[in-house]
Amino acid sequence: MRGYGLDLRCAQSRGSYANPGGKLRIDMHGTLGRHFVLPVLDQFCTRYPNIELQIGMGDGLVDLVAESIDCALRVGELRDSSMVARRPASLEQVTCASPAYLEQHGEPRGVDELARHRAVNFFSPQTGKHYPFEFNIAGESREFHIDGTVSVNNADVYKLCCQSGFGLIQLPRYGVAQVLATGELREVLAAYRPNPSIVSVLYPHHRQLSPRVRVFVDWLVTIFAAARLDASSSQV
Known part of the structure; x- marks a missing residue:
């Protein structure tokens, strides 16, 4: 807006x-x-x-x-x-998924497993391009594009789609702190957290x-x- x-x-x-x-x-x-x-x-x-x-x-x-x-x-x-x-x-960044998604697809243990997972992608309103996921691997930041059936450009909808089981999301921890605490979402790939924003x-x-x-x-x-x-x- x-x-x-x-x-x-x-x-x-x-x-x-x-x-x-x-x-x-x-x-x-x-x-x-x-x-x-x-x-x-x-x-x-x-x-x-x-x-x-x-x-x-x-x-x-x-x-x-x-x-x-x-x-x-x-x-x-x-x-x-x-x-x-x-x-x-x-802002500390986290990668999250819903328990229902993880029960169906399993929890990724490393970035090499991302190819078989799905994501809720966030796209730029200006260009329409998806923002990549970022992970810190041995001190080096690397970008990954993960396929998915839903992409959005609103932060609240982004979180809701993840809670509905559409796939992984990545965002600042403050935006999901409450649902992480209640177990509605779970952090994954914590060992590869991206650099703070x-x-x-x-x-x-x-x-x-x-x-x-x-x-x-x-x-x-x-x-x-x-x-x-x-x-x-x-x-x-």
Whole structure:
């Protein structure tokens, strides 16, 4: 969803760095925003009541400059090195399957067995191509494409299809922590977990001195640190 469907008005006056104001346009990775940011967003609005937040939610790429977006929250490798980036966290990745699927197909014990398994594939809305599965083998990251009868481009549907027994999925642990705890899904190939995915907050160079951008980015770093994820604040 590229449009700004959530408009939270905190106020409209402008201020100093200590009390910044004005409109702040943000684009967030959908599941990341819903899980980590939106549940505590009222804390930001209480602390900075003069900032009006305009939030777009989606998993697709956006052009920050062309669409006048002040900052974006993303997961994965950065494709645009012209952006300033802070990296507040990294997310552990897991590969999962449902008990019903494993009962029917068996549990893969190594990546050499993937050819006889099925996957729920996640495809890019822009290109239609399936994202590969990644596994860490002897310290080296390798990509695998696994056949499947269902492919989706929504994270919630991705998990539901796995729970329904359509095949393996691979995603950040936070997205399936609850169903792993209840046994609705089981982790497989834990010995080959892929490298963690980096969480990045991106903003154009000309926005980096904006007080409202700075306080929002600093706040994001704080909430990810509070979530006890592996955090850093390096810039690229």
